[in-house]
Amino acid sequence: MNRLNPHISVDCVIFGFDGLQLKVLLNERELLPDEDSSILSDLLKLPGSLISDTEELDISAYRVLKELTGLDKIFLKQFAVFGSPNRLQNTNDVEWLRKTSGMSIERVVTIAYYSLVKINESNPNESLLEKTSWIPLNEVPQLIFDHNIIVNSALEALRKEMRTDPIGFELLPKKFTLRQLQNLYEVIMGNKLDNRNFRKRIVKLNYLVPLSEKEKGVSHKPAQLYKFDKKTFLRERKDIGFVI
Amino acid sequence: MNRLNPHISVDCVIFGFDGLQLKVLLNERELLPDEDSSILSDLLKLPGSLISDTEELDISAYRVLKELTGLDKIFLKQFAVFGSPNRLQNTNDVEWLRKTSGMSIERVVTIAYYSLVKINESNPNESLLEKTSWIPLNEVPQLIFDHNIIVNSALEALRKEMRTDPIGFELLPKKFTLRQLQNLYEVIMGNKLDNRNFRKRIVKLNYLVPLSEKEKGVSHKPAQLYKFDKKTFLRERKDIGFVI
DNA sequence: AAACTTAGCGTAAAAAATACGCTAAGTAGA
């Protein structure tokens, strides 16, 4: 990696779904030698980095993701930019940023991405394991800088995208049950769905293919596993309407 | 306005609709003294500016818009970021940028906005009038830098947004006919709609209110004028579904 | 007055969304 550009960064809101809850992957920011952790409340941050000066923005984001999750072909979407002149307010945090980057920092415009990760397939970098954790969305504490705003904004962007694109599968294992799929949509969109009608809706979709396998290790009737066939989806995709 | 930040700019894709065509507002970039215009093909550019170092990003974009259209309460949406390390390739253009900004330029990350303007109410700044023109989307020539890519990307973002939000009205006069509305959606979404079914769809919407006025100056039966009632829309907005 | 264009109303059929009843297949605990 080349020289860092101290004016522009990328931050990633990494979403994961454990079957019941939507979670987000957060980093601890290291304490500075002279900091007293007991009086600091915002020690968690979004994974991110200043960009390298010769690097595509998306590649910067992928780099951050790869370091953290060990995955490299994961869903990534640039959804907003945060560049308020005074978004770096907390002087402790600015000091931390200055020291860890080794550069003098004035204003940093950050390009925000959200990413969807199959939580069970992700394999956090061992060395970072202790400093990284999946936090349920409704338990996210106060974060560094404006990172709470970025998380909320990412969630809205995700919801919006889910209304028009089938990206939910990025959060599920390759083989999933209809129950998992339904839970996912219920949690993210925030409304209950009728079991039976949901099912009927799925059966009509040719790009959701039932496998000849069943769920294992559950304490009730095991459900059929399905997979998402992206090719079929793209081929059959019908023009959705529009709102007036 | 304060000191400029030579690393970050805003660019605006300003859309307008004349009743039949979707157009975009473009600027001429001035010739440098030693340039031969006859050998240059890309002399048009998107309106934009390096940001001021103390300015919110959105405010920078509004500033550009205000200067160009004389309007200040217009629809503006940040939709993408373009920051490829080599997006400023053409050396003539870089030289132009260097001279007009008075700064040394290396890599510029641009925050892209699109804006929707009521074309008949806009009132371009007199001094800029000669250097600004509305170009139909399918006649946009080769532009400076990566601005063609930005225009195409803006159009896609606009289409996507129109599927879920009633933003088309931003492009129409306050009082409009159903024919105008239908033309607008046909042009942007790229498909013909049935006259009669379109009409029925509208009548059901309480936020599209018929006025007691009719169209004037047309060579056929004048149509009823309608207006968009945003308050009613927000109040009655129903949860739209989602794609799986 | 005739030709023409767009506005505007209506009806029937097809498709999609909703509401709800019920059985089947498995697990866990007694």
Added chain:
DNA sequence: TCTACTTAGCGTATTTTTTACGCTAAGTTT
């Protein structure tokens, strides 16, 4: 092995929305 319990999974009837298409009315232009 029996019973209780949980979730899977199929079906049907009703309502709502979308689609397709026929037709008349009200203006303008020649």
